[in-house]
Amino acid sequence: MTTVAPEEIARRLEKFREALAREQIDLAIVRTPVNLLYLSGSIQDGHLIISPEREPLYLVWRVPERARSESPIEVWSIKSFKELPHLIALADLPSPRRLGLEFRLPHSQILLYQRLFPQAEICDISHSLRLLRACKSPWELERLRQAGKQLAEVVAEVPRILREGMTELELAAELEARLRRRGHPGYLRMHGWNQEIHFGHILFGPSGTVSAYVNMPSGGYGPNYALPHGAGWQRLRRQEPLSIDLAGCVEGYMVDQTRLFALEGLPSKALAAYDLVEEIMHMVEEHLRPGEFCEAIYHLALKRIEASPWAEGFMGLGSAKVSFLGHGIGLEIDEYPFLAKSSPFVLEAGMVVAVEPKIHLPDIGLVGLEDTFVVTEAGPERLTLSERGPKIIPI
Known part of the structure; x- marks a missing residue:
């Protein structure tokens, strides 16, 4: 043991x-x-x-x-x-x-x-x-790196699993089984009061823009009213966004990652929105250094999105929009620090942050990217290893 x-x-x-x-x-x-x-x-x-x-x-x-x-x-x-x-x-x-x-x-x-x-x-x-707990030790970072590798191995299998007409729950079951076989405990701890999450959110097309009671930029219908978020009964169709937001977990330590997939292709609006999401991610990465103010990083991203056509759907729609861009992660999915409006935190070496710029496109779906980084004096180290960019699966 x-x-x-x-x-x-x-x-x-x-x-x-x-x-x-x-x-x-x-x-x-x-x-x-x-x-x-x-x-x-x-x-x-x-x-x-x-x-x-x-x-x-x-x-x-x-x-x-x-x-x-x-x-x-x-x-x-x-x-x-x-x-x-x-x-x-x-x-x-x-x-x-x-x-x-x-x-x-x-x-x-x-x-x-x-x-x-x-x-x-x-x-x-x-x-x-x-x-x-916000600043991780070398011992903790090794577990987080292992969690990143665990998750990357599973996400690499997605193209072989996808098939037109499968449900979100069917894909979630396939990915969760693969994570469990690699040692994932099947349970994610959250600090937030009355917040619950399973492995993550697998969302097809328009279900990606459905808001839920959890304080996250994505929601989904979920399987039923008793757990109304995450994977549900939506079926996968061609040319619509498939958002896979999962946490790897090794010995209790978690990393968070979101990747975008699609069968056959994506609408031009979704591709353009993804380009902006990736631009914001690169912008934020440049500031993940000791001494940077978390609130300033959030407002930097907000300023860029407000100059684009996608501001309305950034990090949620309407009253369900969340006022953060990233969160600390480790033994809990929502640790210090937060890249958020009014955040009091200043980044320190050893802090681990999941950054998740996401855009909701009504009637199309969720277009987003999420990676987990450790802050170091030499710049951010990315712990989530899956290839970025929309992964288009031919049929």
Whole structure:
């Protein structure tokens, strides 16, 4: 079984302890799966106790035996919330004056912690953890590169799979099976509240312009009203855009990529729109460097699109238009930073960003491109490797 390298966990814990010290938080309790995974190497259900000056302790309810095999951190068994103050004291950890919790926890759980530690001021550590995860280590980047290769291998098989009349769901099933055989877990984590996604969006023709409840530039009908986005029952026809937006995933680390395909050809309007999408992508790439302001990059792209005939459909139609051009990605599909209106972020070396300029063409479909990059001092490194440009499949 693969595990996170102990030295990688030690590096992350050291940086998080520094953040706690800066914010004068004397004890943090980490509970959400993605942050448990990041800081301990395990997502077994429990309380990861971290203080700025003491060794961490992982109090696991279910399943402590697995946690011990997955994490280099000391693991104790816990049976009930009520044991927390006693076990913290037994481990010689401080009784908190300022207690850090993730405010993504259910309110009922935060109230439980307040009752257990009535003397403590409750502070949010979610933002600090997201900032910490934004810059990837060499260990993490290796997983992301593997995810890019995984995805490229599968997308390369698309021309052999496509056939006129197949449904979006049929193509999605073919591609998802190939990803699973290459180790994809079949699950994508999202941070956004009430946001859900499966493998991605496979959209044929006009279904690519259908908006959905997810905060993304593409939507689609989905299979039915219970999951109304992504691949559905639309059938593939000649000379219409086929948008394949998928995430590769290796050991929880994701990259995001969109490529455009078509049977026999594309309308001239779609080809012209794609040329602009690729121009914007190249423009953005030039600015994916440390010290660049994310909001400025977004407005640079917006200025270019507003001077074109395609502004109305850029990143959505009408009220469904999204106000971002790109997003951080890693253990979650929507990490820091965001290339967006009012974004406060400045790019740093090690940040990983998915850039996705997309144009909605009413009655035609979605024309877009997406690639994932790591920001480096020497310029961006592209992690998604599939060939760009519309791929026209002859019949």
